[in-house]
Structure formats: C-alpha cells, structure tokens
Amino acid sequence: MAYSSDLPAARGFIPPQSDEERRLMRRVEELCRVARERGIPRYMGFLSDREQDLAKAACHKADFAAIRFWGGYAGAERKVLCLEPPESWQEEPVAYLRMTAMGAGGDRLPGHRDYLGSILGLGLDRVCIGDLLADPEDPKVFYAVVLADKQEFIASELSSAGHCPVRVETCDRLPSHLEQGIERELKEATVSSLRADAVLAAMMHTSRTRAADYIAAGRVEINHLPLRAAHETVYAHDIFTVRGVGRYQLAEIGGKSRKDRVFISFFQY
Incomplete structure (x- = not known):
C-alpha cells in the first residue's frame, strides 16, 4: 500500500x-x-x-x-x-481466570457476551473486567482478565454462562499463544473519501446508503462517542462500533490510486 x-x-x-x-x-x-x-x-x-x-x-x-x-x-x-510514583512498591493489579464450558458443543457454547453478562450478573461493575479471550485451540475455553482482588470471588461464584454450566479456575498467566494478543486479519479497500459513511461501507461490505442509515439511526460510535453525521471525517486508528453488527478498526490510511481513491486497511474485532 x-x-x-x-x-x-x-x-x-x-x-x-x-x-x-x-x-x-x-x-x-x-x-x-x-x-x-x-x-x-x-x-x-x-x-x-x-x-x-x-x-x-x-x-x-x-x-x-x-x-x-x-x-x-x-x-x-x-x-x-x-x-506508580518512583521507588514506591508496586502491586500486580490484574489476574486471570480460565473458564471451561461443560457438556456443550457447537452453537450452544457460550460466547463473549454470555461470559460478560454472567460475570456482571454477580453484581460487579464493568471496570472489574478486562478482556475476555476465546482460546483458538479449544472452543470450550475462554480466558478472562480481571482485577486481582475480584479473581477469587468470580472463581467461586460463577457457575454458568448463557444456558451452559462452566468450570472456573484461577491461573497465574494466559497461555503463551494468547499472551501476544489475537492476530486479526488485516483487510484492504479503497474509498472515495475519508467520510464516515464511505469508510464504514467499505469495512461492512455494504452500500454508502446503508452505512448512512446506520449512522442516522444512532447505531454507530467512533471511539465510544456517538457518530453524529455521515459526512464526518475519520482518522487512522479510529474504532467503529455498530450496534447489533460488530466492531471495526481503521488500521491505516494510505495514499491514493490513479482514480483518486484512498487506500485503507482495516480489521474486524
């Protein structure tokens, strides 16, 4: 690019x-x-x-x-x-949980939303829970990063996610294949401009009209703030959240093609 x-x-x-x-x-x-x-x-x-x-x-x-x-x-x-002031003692603020779905398979396995909802259902605030990571090597397993002082409570109280029973175990770290983060497939496209509707349409593989409809309906946020108008300019590293559809990041903005279209790269979470 x-x-x-x-x-x-x-x-x-x-x-x-x-x-x-x-x-x-x-x-x-x-x-x-x-x-x-x-x-x-x-x-x-x-x-x-x-x-x-x-x-x-x-x-x-x-x-x-x-x-x-x-x-x-x-x-x-x-x-x-x-x-952490210089020379002060430091704490490890985060801890890890391994959550395994029991006796379920296929579409019945709990996902990110199921685990998040079940943990919040224990009476915890969202700030207590970090990322929830599916284990690509075992579809029955999810890992959770949580505040260290909430680890034991969640491990003892969480017994199900969605409609599926789960076994929760504390662990000292994430498995090595997750420690470096999830590799996401980077995709490329060209857009007529860096208007929000044009970029969103490219990332969602839909028309600009449909993308503009999502924006007008108040279903789109950029960097956790409501997107007010389809013509707003977007920037590299912006994160789009489309309610009911998914999340995308505009990873990079490139140069222009011979037809004056802008190269972009992006990925979906």
Whole structure:
C-alpha cells in the first residue's frame, strides 16, 4: 500500500463530552494527588480506549508522569490505569481466570457476551473486567482478565454462562499463544473519501446508503462517542462500533490510486 503525508494522521484528543467523562477525569486527578503526596501506587479499574485517553489528559493536567496502562497481555484493549510514583512498591493489579464450558458443543457454547453478562450478573461493575479471550485451540475455553482482588470471588461464584454450566479456575498467566494478543486479519479497500459513511461501507461490505442509515439511526460510535453525521471525517486508528453488527478498526490510511481513491486497511474485532 502506498502512503501519502498529506492525508490526515490520527485523531486528536477530544475533550470530555459528558458529566460522566468529567467525573472520570476528576477522579484520575485526585488519584494522582494521593499517589504523589503519599508516595504510594494507585490503580483505577479497566478502562476503554476512550477512557484511557481521558485518563492520560487528566494525568497531564495533574503533572503526574509516572503512569502506565496494563491489560494483562500485549495488545489488550481494556487496561488498568497504574499510577506508580518512583521507588514506591508496586502491586500486580490484574489476574486471570480460565473458564471451561461443560457438556456443550457447537452453537450452544457460550460466547463473549454470555461470559460478560454472567460475570456482571454477580453484581460487579464493568471496570472489574478486562478482556475476555476465546482460546483458538479449544472452543470450550475462554480466558478472562480481571482485577486481582475480584479473581477469587468470580472463581467461586460463577457457575454458568448463557444456558451452559462452566468450570472456573484461577491461573497465574494466559497461555503463551494468547499472551501476544489475537492476530486479526488485516483487510484492504479503497474509498472515495475519508467520510464516515464511505469508510464504514467499505469495512461492512455494504452500500454508502446503508452505512448512512446506520449512522442516522444512532447505531454507530467512533471511539465510544456517538457518530453524529455521515459526512464526518475519520482518522487512522479510529474504532467503529455498530450496534447489533460488530466492531471495526481503521488500521491505516494510505495514499491514493490513479482514480483518486484512498487506500485503507482495516480489521474486524
């Protein structure tokens, strides 16, 4: 794929758009203050990519640089914010669970949504749960990255997912074939422009009219924020969530073809 420097780079920071996002930033600033003044590490539960951007901005505003994000493995999507002053003791904020479906097969096996719903049904908040990973080597097995202090509770209380009984075991790490993250198939296409409807249509293999209908119906988010109009410009690394359909990432934006179409590469989660 050819590349051109005159095409848009990654999307810039978008300020908080709701009271909930402003509360998140204030909470991060307060944790930064405590970590600095008391010289102790502070941690904040699993955050989405959008929440991670807000947390970074809050840390910058608080002039606190000793931060990292950790989701339990390379390439994790949801990550814990770790505020760790120099020379302070550090904790391992995440732990792992191995969940095995018992006595089921084929379409009856629980999936990501089943496991997430069942864990949340134990009364836990979403921030307690990181990524849920299907084991490509065993269709009956899922792994969960969770907050370390919730590992034993989930392991003892979770007994089913969907309509299927499951066995839950604690483990010290993910298997080696999952530690580097899931390899996703990168696909390529050309689009007439970097309008949201044009790019979404290419990723979904549908028409621009249908893509625009999804947007008009309020079913599309970019980076966890509602997409307001089909003509909005999109950028490299944007994540599209289409309710009821799936999630896509615009991985890279390339140069232009002889017919003035833009090369893109993308993958579906």
